[in-house]
Amino acid sequence: MSRFAYLFERFPSFGQTFCYREVTELDRQGTAPPIFSIRNPKGEPPQDWDARIVKRVHYLPEEKELLDDVQRALKKRKLTPEIVTALDEWGRRTDFLRLYQAVFVGLRLQELGVRHVHAHFAGMAARTALWIHRFFPMTFSFTAHANDIFAPRQFEIGLDKLVDAARVIVTETDYAAQFLQKRFPQRADRVRRIYNGLDFAEFGRTDFSSTPPLIIAVGRLIAKKGFANLIHTCGVLAQRGKSFRCEIIGEGPQENELRAQIDKLNLRNRLVLLGAKPQREVRQHLAAASVFVLPSMLDPEGGMDNLPTVIMEAMATGLPVISTNIAGIPEMVVQNETGFLVQPADPIALAKAIEDVIDDPLLAQRLGEAGNQRARELFSIEKNVRELCALLP
Secondary structure, three states: OOOOEEEEEEOOOOOOHHHHHHHHHHHHOOOOOOEEEEEOOOOOOOOOOOHHHHHOEEEOOOHHHHHHHHHHHHHOOOOOHHHHHHHHHHOOOOOOHHHHHHHHHHHHHHHHOOOEEEEEOOOHHHHHHHHHHHHOOOEEEEEEOOHHHHOOOOOOOOHHHHHHHOOEEEEOOHHHHHHHHHHOHHHHHHEEEOOOOEOHHHOOOOOOOOOOOEEEEEOOOOHHHOHHHHHHHHHHHHHOOOOOEEEEEEOOOOHHHHHHHHHHOOOOOOEEEEEOOOHHHHHHHHHOOOEEEEOOOOOOOOOOOOOOHHHHHHHHOOOOEEEEOOOOHHHHOOEOOOEEEEOOOOHHHHHHHHHHHHOOHHHHHHHHHHHHHHHHHHOEHHHHHHHHHHHOO
16 A cells, blocks of 8 residues: 555646656556545546546545535544534635545545645645644645745635645745745745656657648646737747748637637638647647747736646657746756747747747757757656655655
8 A cells, every 4th residue: 555645636637747647657666546636627628548547536525425424424423523623613614625525535544544645736635635634643745836836826724834734845846946945934844846757758759840840839728828929929920921830739718819819910821729639649749840839927916837847748859949937947948958048928039039940950959859858857757756755754
């Protein structure tokens, strides 16, 4: 039996492939921790998930069934007086379901003999893990990612309480680690940086044969990805008479707005929104491209990318990467070595960087090869998962 269990808000989710890869690599290394997911990610685009992994996921019941389950446990005297008091005192205050979910999961972890819970994101799953820690003789840790620390939502159990109670706080970049250490200096020694990882055997390599050059971008269609700036940039390139095609893979709330922008700039024959794709197809599109672009920016709520998985996927494919110099992105993309970094929301600078790459195939190949080597050094899923396991009790 594994020493720890996973707790996710939703698993597996197409927008969180880094979580799925972590779990599957643990499985490959011979560790199969119990997996609990608060929500069942229904209605998402189909993905190539391993059925053996999905079958292991314990999905928590909906509210009525959850409350009934806890009530039955109470009648069977499975709950300590401290748990009963906490449930009564909290009542129906904000986030009250986290307490009941903690009871549901904690009772089952006790039966399994598990004494530690690891959650992903400093959100719903981590707040539930904190209550598990308070209700049962178990410790918890969590991996913090991006908006959950840069622009966290306000709850009574906030980021400060999570950091104070967690045994370990893992995050994806040196930038994020330093951010947390400066904000919570009394817990700085608990913060650890572990990069996300990839299995490089899954990725083909681009041969830069696309005619015209293919610009590719991948991500949710949300403000912080900066796709409106990429579309503006494509308009600039078209005005300059550049031959190119651009594909944006992803779905999200900005889709209609972005389509209207494409129409307004008369880019329908050059730029296409492909929607969400299974990971296998994303890898195929990357291997057919000439350059990867992700013009990340700060969104109006203060959210931003930290370590975009799609950038390391592009590097694994041998593509030159053009992005912006925010958060942890400069830890991935080295200026004029593996790609180019520009200021956020600067379409003219972005257009210049894209031109430099698509006009010079030798430069593109040099940047892409260096990026592939850097990715292999930093983002090995095998090495990084072993680092994570070494931190967990």
